[in-house]
Amino acid sequence: MIEVKDLVKRFDGFAALDGATISVPAGSVYGLVGPNGAGKSTLIRHLTGIYRQDTGTVRMGGEDVWENTALKARVAAIPDDWYYFLQSTVRDMMRFYRGFYPRFSMERYEALKDVFRIEEKRMIRRLSKGMQKQVAFWLALCCMPDYLILDEPVDGLDPVMRRQVWSLVLGDVAQRGTTVLVSSHNLRELEDVCDHVGIMDHGKVLLERSLAQLQDTTVKLQVVFREDREVPPPEIPVLHASRIGRVHTLIMRMSAQEAEARLAAYDPLLVDAVPLTLEEIFIYELGGVDYAVKDIVL
């Protein structure tokens, strides 16, 4: 389990993290989403022991991460801009990782050769960005981590390789109980792989739930009121409302049953609950903190 509590990190007075709290259940795939500058990468750097927090706690499996080599030996991370030594080949970097991670599996390394199909003796700097990302996955998975921390992990990968990589990661989750935290802007993809989601903004985690819970507690309703009502009743808590013709689309933070029950009091002509995507949840949740897509007239 990954637990971050009241995490604060300031850079020259600017609070990149301002009391962020997340809780990632063991063996889950946790999607960390948020707008640019929300603090996702900063939080990830705390999880991997790169940054030391100003205040708050960062723990994995009940242990503090900072300078905890035993714990870090069970954590593998792939940052958005993976670093490798300039003159090194894949095999050189493998040897380097093998020297640090006690559980590095050569057996897996050999097995994954067939998956990634990259020449071991090629200089990494001569590989394409997508291939470099594959190398990062190759090595990270060979470390046999209990915790896998991924920052924009599949950027640059082709669709087939994306599916392949996710398949490997989810395989580890299923077989070894690996806990995965992934930060990405690709919400459509996260929706497919994550079972928990946290939404960050301005250094705080605004919302954190399991995906099912999130989809259960936020509902999108299409409603047609009777002719005498042109706007939704003000007493109904609506995250977002729009209207096309006489059809109102309302996003409400409650279950579909509860929302339908509350709208029933206004005797609508039509009430229909439709599935809500993660992207919609992200946009409408952040709309509450002034992050709605603005209609800009040029």
Place this chain on the structure above:
Amino acid sequence: MQSRTSFFNGTLLRKNLTRFWPLWGMASFVGALFPLALVMELLRNRHFELTQIDLAGAYYSVASDVVPVLSLIYAVLCAMAVWNYLYGARSVSMMHAMPIRREGLLATGFLSGMAMMLIPYGVTGGLCVLVSLVTGAFSLKALLVTVLVVLGESFFYFATATFAAFLTGNLFAMPAIYLVLHFLEVILDSLFSVLAQGFLTGVAGSYSGALEWLSPTVYLENTVWIDRVVEERLVNQDPYSSYYDYVTTEIHLRGLWIVGVYVLVGVALLGLTYLLYRRRRSESAGDVVAAPWLRPVFRVVVTLLAALPGGMALYEIFWRSFQYSPYYQALPMAVCMCVAGLIGWYAAAMLLAKSLRVFRGSWKGAVAVMVCCAAVCAAMHTDVLGVAARVPNAEDVARIELRVAGNSYTLDAGKEDALIAQVVELHRAVVQDLDYLREKETERYNQAILQEDAERLGETTTWLWLKYTLANGQHLMRSYELFLTRERMAQAGTYDYLLDALVNGEAMKAVRLHDGDPDYTLTGGYVSTDLGGSYDLGSREAEAIAAAVRRDAANGTWGTYEWFDSSDAHDYAINMELTFEYQEQDSSGTSYTSTDWITIRVRPEMTETVDCLLRLGLVTKADLVTRAELYPEDYGYDAVQGEGDGAVLADENTSVAVVG
């Protein structure tokens, strides 16, 4: 290979060595050239002999002179290689995400760097040992001493480079900080000395070296020295070609304690580095200064380094031509220093903030800079510390080097105590008249007194240069342009009087001729006349002439410096030099034979010397003609006038000029 400990990682060590092999490989190659050159010399010249002492001398020369400089430069290159991961956000993230503690990274990185430092020395040293074994000149003691020096200095320099590496987050700032750490004392000492010279009368020397131990390279170069025990031996005992030569019988490297002290300093710096790393924030990659508490120190150092030379440069450009005395004027200098200081202050702020927008809200710091600059100028102008008035006590002096009246002298405590006391008394008298000197200098600077008028009024100037070496090892240098008058010279207690008493005293004349000084050996010289004769002197001829000059000195006809007329019009047209040899040691302690010579101006009243020259057949009676008689047009006489004036000028005594 998986590491079992979090304090060291073999993989990282190997990676560092394999990544940066071109650096230590190239250094090893360059180092190997020296023993290889020796091998080539041995192959080419079969008669080339290498003794144990020669080899020990070569080792010690390298240890005392070469290793500090090489290590200074090479350590920073190794540190830039090993710690370069600290300076990139991506690399520092990767290394700090690895399962190894900061201590482990520090220890492994340091060992990697030390290995890179020592491999070239090892290669070079190993080859040297092989060569020495081949020639049979192997010296175990010299080898061990040199190895210890190399180990100690390599450790110290790499520790300081590592310390500098952790002060910054910027690869380009790192060598700059390293060099400033090593030479800040020398730089500031020199800058303040130059500034003091501009403000204060008599202050000389652009470097005092008072805290030289803070500049390890300079201090090591000056403190670790080679002690050679030298004997004069008959060489090549062949009846036709034998000669005496100085032969080194023992050789030792002295001052090694300082290497030990610097090793301890290196250990302390490593401890500080560890603390710095524990507190270092990975996000400081790219920052000029990595530790927040160090930012004010950085700004102050940059401001100092800008204000002092910058202020003096601005003064030279904008104010020098307006000043009314040879000394700096406090107010314009303060303005110039403020401008330069503010430039440094804000430049440092820009470097720290990585932004040009640093002016808002920083007025307090700017005011502090201006106040400090004004305070420095005021302190210099008023000589708050009493630097200009400082005269050491005679009993605290170990040696005085003196240049006056065209001669240079070295007076050592224990040998020339009375003369040292005289010099100190003279110096005190000069210091008491500093206001008078400044007034005279200002008058002359403004050309209120023309040189011809001064001479007509019986005034002249002379330079007095003094360098004290005190018993505690400190040095004090002063240089005065003294204004002399006949009136003051006749007045007891004035510096004019004391100067004349010193320079024209019998004891100083004896010092000039190294009379009775066992350290100096008269070896020869030459005599030539303007009418054509020229002879090299053997040691016996030189001894005879020196004895004659001594008799003339005793008779009062040689050695008196005439302050108000140094013309050679009434010298005989004879050029004569006597040459002395003596043993000296350079700054590293290496002994060598040095030469000193004295130019004797021969005048008609020097009857003993003239007789001696005639007796030895070095001159004839025809050569006894004065320069005024020989070249009347050069001295403003015609032949008739010259004869008439000759009687007047013949009273004046002979002067001597010695160039050491």
